[in-house]
Amino acid sequence: MRTFIVNATVIDCxxxxxxxxxxxxxxxxxxxxxxxxxxxxxxxxxxxxxLQGAYLLPGLWDVHIHPDYYSLAExxxxxxxxxxxxxxxxxxxxxxxxxxxxxxxxxxxxxxxRRSFEAGQFxxxxxxxxxxxxxxxxxxxxxxxxARECDGPYGFVTxxxxxxxxxxxxxxxxxxxxxxxxxxxxxxxxxxLDDELKAAFEICKLRGFKVMAHATNPQAVKAAITxxxxxxxHGYIMDDECIELLVKHDVWLVPxxxxxxxxxxxxxxxxxxxxxxxxxxxxALCCRADAASDTHSTWFRKALEAGVKMALGxxxxxxxxxxxxxxxxxxxxxxxxxxxxxxxxxxxxAICGVGDELGTVEVGKTADLIVVGANPLDDINNVRKLxxxxxxxxxxxxxxxxxxxxxxxx
Numbered sequence: 001m002r003t004f005i006v007n008a009t010v011i012d013c014x015x016x017x018x019x020x021x022x023x024x025x026x027x028x029x030x031x032x033x034x035x036x037x038x039x040x041x042x043x044x045x046x047x048x049x050x051l052q053g054a055y056l057l058p059g060l061w062d063v064h065i066h067p068d069y070y071s072l073a074e075x076x077x078x079x080x081x082x083x084x085x086x087x088x089x090x091x092x093x094x095x096x097x098x099x100x101x102x103x104x105x106x107x108x109x110x111x112x113x114r115r116s117f118e119a120g121q122f123x124x125x126x127x128x129x130x131x132x133x134x135x136x137x138x139x140x141x142x143x144x145x146x147a148r149e150c151d152g153p154y155g156f157v158t159x160x161x162x163x164x165x166x167x168x169x170x171x172x173x174x175x176x177x178x179x180x181x182x183x184x185x186x187x188x189x190x191x192x193l194d195d196e197l198k199a200a201f202e203i204c205k206l207r208g209f210k211v212m213a214h215a216t217n218p219q220a221v222k223a224a225i226t227x228x229x230x231x232x233x234h235g236y237i238m239d240d241e242c243i244e245l246l247v248k249h250d251v252w253l254v255p256x257x258x259x260x261x262x263x264x265x266x267x268x269x270x271x272x273x274x275x276x277x278x279x280x281x282x283x284a285l286c287c288r289a290d291a292a293s294d295t296h297s298t299w300f301r302k303a304l305e306a307g308v309k310m311a312l313g314x315x316x317x318x319x320x321x322x323x324x325x326x327x328x329x330x331x332x333x334x335x336x337x338x339x340x341x342x343x344x345x346x347x348x349x350a351i352c353g354v355g356d357e358l359g360t361v362e363v364g365k366t367a368d369l370i371v372v373g374a375n376p377l378d379d380i381n382n383v384r385k386l387x388x389x390x391x392x393x394x395x396x397x398x399x400x401x402x403x404x405x406x407x408x409x410x
Contacts, residue, residue: 004042008056012361029392059098059368061348062323064313081109091319092125093397096370099126104133104146111167131163133172140174153199170210176220187216201227238299246308254313257329260296301334311347337380367393
């Protein structure tokens with residue numbers, strides 16, 4: 001049986017102009033045909049989904065996430081693992097986030113959920129796992145529960161080998177500090193010595209594992225790029241040489257604007273205001289974020305203008321809200337809705353190594369799709385008007401009003 005999605009306005013994330021009055025045919029989990037309405041008619045055994053002009057586009061991706069931050073004293077591990085799975089499923093079903101790349105999770109809970117989703121035990125998003133993120137003693141975000149402190153070349157090599165043994169997809173290295181943390185965890189400072197850096201990158205290269213590099217200042221960004229990082233996370237402070245190296249080495253940038261811009265004083269719309277109220281970040285951390293925001297915005301815009309490859313990652317929670325908030329920040333700070341949508345769809349799949357299968361609406365691609373009620377190219381927040389989520393060619397979440405469903409059936 002085939003599924004005919006008719007009366008769709010398709011945003012394929014290949015060409016910029018939407019394609020109204022389009023039929024998309026699904027066979028199994030794949031997109032088999034994309035044709036004008038009426039040029040191909042369904043058979044008696046085919047399922048028909050009438051979108052009545054709504055917008056069909058690839059599912060969204062968030063390529064920098066963590067589970068909620070709880071120590072084992074605050075919440076037992078089984079409860080944390082369960083909560084993470086619930087958050088992942090809610091993000092897929094309620095917000096259309098079809099893929100995630102993890103940037104740190106303790107006890108390999110991301111590996112466990114990836115295996116569970118892949119085995120079909122639960123419906124959930126595509127998940128690319130990092131296990132722990134690796135930092136130094138006295139390094140970055142130690143109170144998160146997701147950090148592993150390493151020292152010396154073989155300390156990092158051992159931790160990386162253990163991550164590989166436990167089934168991670170990539171290695172997350174923290175080369176520097178952060179905006180949100182104690183006084184000795186500063187994004188202006190780099191943490192690893194040269195021999196530690198070289199050993200960590202060398203073992204990843206030998207074993208064929210990509211490095212997701214937390215790098216927040218020019219020294220850390222340049223070191224990560226020259227040693228072979230797959231992606232630079234954050235890039236709060238950069239310089240012109242950083243931009244040149246990103247382009248020259250074809251390295252991804254995941255800017256995570258939410259970290260420096262989602263404070264009460266910077267919140268601009270109802271979504272951001274509500275999130276900051278619920279977040280309840282301390283005044284001291286708000287001051288650190290506010291002080292970093294202008295510089296972060298400057299280098300984000302310069303990276304866009306230079307054509308740096310960029311994918312959308314949020315680094316905040318809850319996961320069902322995070323990517324949507326980050327998309328709004330992209331458009332406010334210089335990206336067009338089209339650039340933002342590409343970062344959250346096509347580039348999200350590509351940075352995870354599955355761009356040949358996912359991330360666009362094209363014949364032969366896997367049908368991980370969403371339907372929204374208004375054009376996100378007019379206002380990126382229209383991605384919030386979610387109607388359908390389709391995974392592997394099957395509808396897994398239907399939020400259309402009942403009256404519209406009745407109209408479509410008649």
